[in-house]
Structure formats: structure tokens, C-alpha cells
Amino acid sequence: MSSPTVSERPVARHGWVQAVRTVLVALAVMTLSAALGLWAAGAADLPDGAFPRVVAATLVTAVGGSIELAGDAGALAESRAGVTVMPLSVTLAGALLLGWGFLRPLRHRAVASVRELAGWAARIAVLWLLALVGLALGARQTFAVDMGSGTLSDLAGLFGAAPKVGFAANVPLTVLFGLLWLAGVLVLALAVARGAPLPGRLLRFQETVRPAAHAMVVLLLACVAVGLVTALVVAATRGHAATTFALILLGLPNVAWLGFSLGLGATWDGRVDGPFGLPLPHVLDAVLRTPDVSELNLSSLTDYDGRYAWLVVVDALLLLAVAFRTAVCAPARVRLWQHAVRLAVALALTVLMICLTGRISAHYALSLLGIGDLGGGLSGELFLRPRLWQAVALGALWGLVTGFLGALAAHAVRRGRGTGGP
Known part of the structure; x- marks a missing residue:
């Protein structure tokens, strides 16, 4: 048979x-x-x-x-x-x-x-x-x-x-x-x-779309993993364990992906007023709790604590790693500029997703006989919104540069091995 x-x-x-x-x-x-x-x-x-x-x-x-x-x-x-x-x-x-x-x-x-x-x-x-x-x-x-x-x-x-x-x-x-x-x-x-x-008609897009899309998912999960390790270290060394675990279980990607966009150079506008507050890290609440709308970016963060400059280094290492891995796994016929353009488009769309899902807005107000905020603490406002197209443009620029450098490194590795393909 x-x-x-x-x-x-x-x-x-x-x-x-x-x-x-x-x-x-x-x-x-x-x-x-x-x-x-x-x-x-x-x-x-x-x-x-x-x-x-x-x-x-x-x-x-x-x-x-x-x-x-x-x-x-x-x-x-x-x-x-x-x-x-x-x-x-x-x-x-x-x-x-x-x-x-x-x-x-x-x-x-x-x-x-x-x-x-x-x-x-x-x-x-x-x-x-x-x-x-x-x-x-x-x-x-x-x-x-x-x-x-x-x-x-x-x-x-x-x-x-x-x-x-x-x-x-x-x-x-x-x-x-x-x-x-x-x-x-x-x-x-x-x-x-x-x-x-x-489907058979879509197989021709498999080589161009999937490697870059897969790289972006790996990148986002890597950002969450870095955020998780950081949060656990904070909980172990500085206390606030309950608040930290609440953040991990509810909004860890909100903070991790916000930090990733800030490392790219993006700016978010925000304000914290009244009884509202942002979760860890405390620097977010400190920077945004001002009388007027504040800018949240690398400059305002490093003015508060210079260690936040490491966000740029972490972003660069993560992007170079995923760019190199994507280029190594791609066919040798794909040119350097094609790697760069694909990663630029993928990263721009990823940053767009981060900006659309990471917005925060909350307000509560009470007025009696037309007089607002009689309680002196019963009214408040919290919002955090990105400068969208600036962030997307920065994502495309970072993707273009790191995509080219990652592909260049992958090409050098292939030449050292004496192989023409992955």
C-alpha cells in the first residue's frame, strides 16, 4: 500500500x-x-x-x-x-x-x-x-x-x-x-x-515582510524583558513591591515601550495634576507634575537623573542585534540598502503602534454652584501623548541606519565564512 x-x-x-x-x-x-x-x-x-x-x-x-x-x-x-x-x-x-x-x-x-x-x-x-x-x-x-x-x-x-x-x-x-x-x-x-x-498568492511577500516583522516582535519582547528585569531589581532593592508587581502585571509594556521611544529621541507631552499619579519609575511623575504642559524626552529625563542616557545605548544595542540577526537569516541576494529600507519601514510602523497604544489620559472634576474644585484635591488631570510624526520619523531613521550596519556586519561574517548564503 x-x-x-x-x-x-x-x-x-x-x-x-x-x-x-x-x-x-x-x-x-x-x-x-x-x-x-x-x-x-x-x-x-x-x-x-x-x-x-x-x-x-x-x-x-x-x-x-x-x-x-x-x-x-x-x-x-x-x-x-x-x-x-x-x-x-x-x-x-x-x-x-x-x-x-x-x-x-x-x-x-x-x-x-x-x-x-x-x-x-x-x-x-x-x-x-x-x-x-x-x-x-x-x-x-x-x-x-x-x-x-x-x-x-x-x-x-x-x-x-x-x-x-x-x-x-x-x-x-x-x-x-x-x-x-x-x-x-x-x-x-x-x-x-x-x-x-x-495562500499561494502571498508567498512572494514572505521574504520581504516576515523577517522584518519577526524582528520587530523580537525587539518589543526584548524591551519588555529588559523592563521586567529592571522592575524586579527595583522591587528587591528599593521596596514598593506591591506597586511594582501591579505595574508588571498591568502596564509593563506601557513603560518599557515608552522608554524605548524616548531612547530613539522621541518627545511626549504630558502633565500630572491633582490626586492622579504615574506608576514607577517615579521620574515620570516628577518630570510631568508642573503647572503647565511638560516635555518628556531624553533631555528632561537626564536633567533629573543622568543615568537615563543609557536608554540610547540600550536601544542601539537591541536594534543592531535584531538587524544583524535578520540579515544573517536572509538570502545573500538581498542587498544592503534593501535590508536598511525594510527595517526602516518596520521600525516606523512599530513606533507608530507604540505611540497609538501608549497614550494616557485621565481627568476628574467636581463643581458646586459653578465653583470648580471646591475640595482642593477632588479635581485632577493626567495625560501623556506623543509627538507622533516626529517619533515615527526618528524610528525610520534609526531603522535605516541600524538596518544598514546590521546587514554590513552580516555580510562581513558571511565573507569570513566563505559562504554566499545563510
């Missing part, structure tokens, strides 16, 4: 059971990361059993969903609130697990049809849609604001203006952006994984 030919081999099994497993594992790890991070931050002490709802809201924001804040302070008062932030530790965990689960049944394949890939992705998307709806419906809560004692408290009691603030997920927007986020994760997984099958 003859062995089956390549065309007769059974296709990879990826049905509903595998889709359920993929979605459940991703949700479980994301929930665990969010819950432990919020617990370390002290959210377990929230009143009215709000902790599970806050965890649900954290997951909603992690996948691009929308949380709306609402304030109620009676007929004679007004409260306003808003928050925009992505807990990228939770986001990264979900993206890695969903991408791994999506690609796992397709391993050991060279080619897959568009119909097959679309059908497998659709199974995951249907289950992800149900999860998004459940999370959005569960992410809603209202809290009473404690005004302490004093004139403000007496006025609030007199006029029946006890302020309340609550949050609720916008279900349609959460579903829309959550599905777009999933689509981006699955497409990126196909673009990055070297062994993932592609």
Missing part, C-alpha cells in the same frame, strides 16, 4: 473545540494578569463587590474596547470624568496566546488557502464576539466619592449633591474595536511566524 502523496495528506484539524480552547486559554490568562495586578494595586478593597467588574473593565480596555465614565453630583453640582489607557501587559498576554492558538493547528504546513484561513479565523472570532459582549455587559459600576469632612462635605449634604462616579462599557464600540483588535492579532501572527502557511 503506497504512502499518501503531499496532496492527499489530511489538513490540520482546527475546528470548534480547538477554537474554544484558544479563546478560553487567552481569556483565562488575561483575567489572571488583570486580577492579580489590580489586587496588588489595592483594587480588591473597592466597595460593593466591584472588583470583578473592574477586572472586566480592564479586559475591555486591553482589547481596545471603550469604557465611558459618568458623574452624578445632584441638581446643583456637576462632576466630569474620563479615562483612556490600555493595560498593555494584559493586551500582550492575550495577543501572544491568541496568535499561538491560531497558528498551532497550521504548523507543519507550507501553503493554506484563503478559505481555510478565513474559516479558522471566523470560528475564533465568533467565540471572541461572545466573550466581548459578556465582558462589556459586566463592566459597569458606580462609586460614591468620599469628600471627607469640612465645608465641601457640609455643602454637599445641604444641597443633596453627594458626588458619584461610575463606569460602563460601550457595548457596540467594544465589540467593534475588540473584533478589529483580534483581526490585527491574527494577521500579525501570520505575518510574523516563519513557519505559518500562507
Whole structure:
């Protein structure tokens, strides 16, 4: 009995059971990361059993969903609130697990049809849609604001203006952006994984897109690893262990990728005012807590602590390493300028992603009878936003230079070995 030919081999099994497993594992790890991070931050002490709802809201924001804040302070008062932030530790965990689960049944394949890939992705998307709806419906809560004692408290009691603030997920927007986020994760997984099958028409892009895309994912994970080691050293030597672990489990990539962009020379505008505060490192809060909008860049950081100049060195070493590795693994026929251009485009897009996902905005204000901030501490603002196109241009420039230098080093290694190919 003859062995089956390549065309007769059974296709990879990826049905509903595998889709359920993929979605459940991703949700479980994301929930665990969010819950432990919020617990370390002290959210377990929230009143009215709000902790599970806050965890649900954290997951909603992690996948691009929308949380709306609402304030109620009676007929004679007004409260306003808003928050925009992505807990990228939770986001990264979900993206890695969903991408791994999506690609796992397709391993050991060279080619897959568009119909097959679309059908497998659709199974995951249907289950992800149900999860998004459940999370959005569960992410809603209202809290009473404690005004302490004093004139403000007496006025609030007199006029029946006890302020309340609550949050609720916008279900349609959460579903829309959550599905777009999933689509981006699955497409990126196909673009990055070297062994993932592609439709026949897309195979010609495998040599030009995948090495650079893979290099950027390695770069981002390396930045997170460096940040993790730094955070653990800080927790062991300077205390603040609970705050540090909350940062690791909720927003480590937020800080690590922000530091990477600053090392490239990017500038972020921001301000910290009132009761709000930025997580570790403390230098961020110190630089931005000024009466006016402040610039966060290498200059302002090194004025506070000269050791932050090492961000440039770390960025350069990481970029040269991934550029060299990418060039070594590429065919010898790829020219130096092609390596440089591909890495420049890939790094520019990576910096764009960092800027879009790393924005932070939060504000809360209370006014009574038209008089704002009666409490002297019940109003505050925090925001951090990049100078987008400056950062993207710097990313392209760094990618061009390090891509060329990495390819040049790889070419020298090949010549030393006397080989014409990888």
C-alpha cells in the first residue's frame, strides 16, 4: 500500500473545540494578569463587590474596547470624568496566546488557502464576539466619592449633591474595536511566524515582510524583558513591591515601550495634576507634575537623573542585534540598502503602534454652584501623548541606519565564512 502523496495528506484539524480552547486559554490568562495586578494595586478593597467588574473593565480596555465614565453630583453640582489607557501587559498576554492558538493547528504546513484561513479565523472570532459582549455587559459600576469632612462635605449634604462616579462599557464600540483588535492579532501572527502557511498568492511577500516583522516582535519582547528585569531589581532593592508587581502585571509594556521611544529621541507631552499619579519609575511623575504642559524626552529625563542616557545605548544595542540577526537569516541576494529600507519601514510602523497604544489620559472634576474644585484635591488631570510624526520619523531613521550596519556586519561574517548564503 503506497504512502499518501503531499496532496492527499489530511489538513490540520482546527475546528470548534480547538477554537474554544484558544479563546478560553487567552481569556483565562488575561483575567489572571488583570486580577492579580489590580489586587496588588489595592483594587480588591473597592466597595460593593466591584472588583470583578473592574477586572472586566480592564479586559475591555486591553482589547481596545471603550469604557465611558459618568458623574452624578445632584441638581446643583456637576462632576466630569474620563479615562483612556490600555493595560498593555494584559493586551500582550492575550495577543501572544491568541496568535499561538491560531497558528498551532497550521504548523507543519507550507501553503493554506484563503478559505481555510478565513474559516479558522471566523470560528475564533465568533467565540471572541461572545466573550466581548459578556465582558462589556459586566463592566459597569458606580462609586460614591468620599469628600471627607469640612465645608465641601457640609455643602454637599445641604444641597443633596453627594458626588458619584461610575463606569460602563460601550457595548457596540467594544465589540467593534475588540473584533478589529483580534483581526490585527491574527494577521500579525501570520505575518510574523516563519513557519505559518500562507495562500499561494502571498508567498512572494514572505521574504520581504516576515523577517522584518519577526524582528520587530523580537525587539518589543526584548524591551519588555529588559523592563521586567529592571522592575524586579527595583522591587528587591528599593521596596514598593506591591506597586511594582501591579505595574508588571498591568502596564509593563506601557513603560518599557515608552522608554524605548524616548531612547530613539522621541518627545511626549504630558502633565500630572491633582490626586492622579504615574506608576514607577517615579521620574515620570516628577518630570510631568508642573503647572503647565511638560516635555518628556531624553533631555528632561537626564536633567533629573543622568543615568537615563543609557536608554540610547540600550536601544542601539537591541536594534543592531535584531538587524544583524535578520540579515544573517536572509538570502545573500538581498542587498544592503534593501535590508536598511525594510527595517526602516518596520521600525516606523512599530513606533507608530507604540505611540497609538501608549497614550494616557485621565481627568476628574467636581463643581458646586459653578465653583470648580471646591475640595482642593477632588479635581485632577493626567495625560501623556506623543509627538507622533516626529517619533515615527526618528524610528525610520534609526531603522535605516541600524538596518544598514546590521546587514554590513552580516555580510562581513558571511565573507569570513566563505559562504554566499545563510
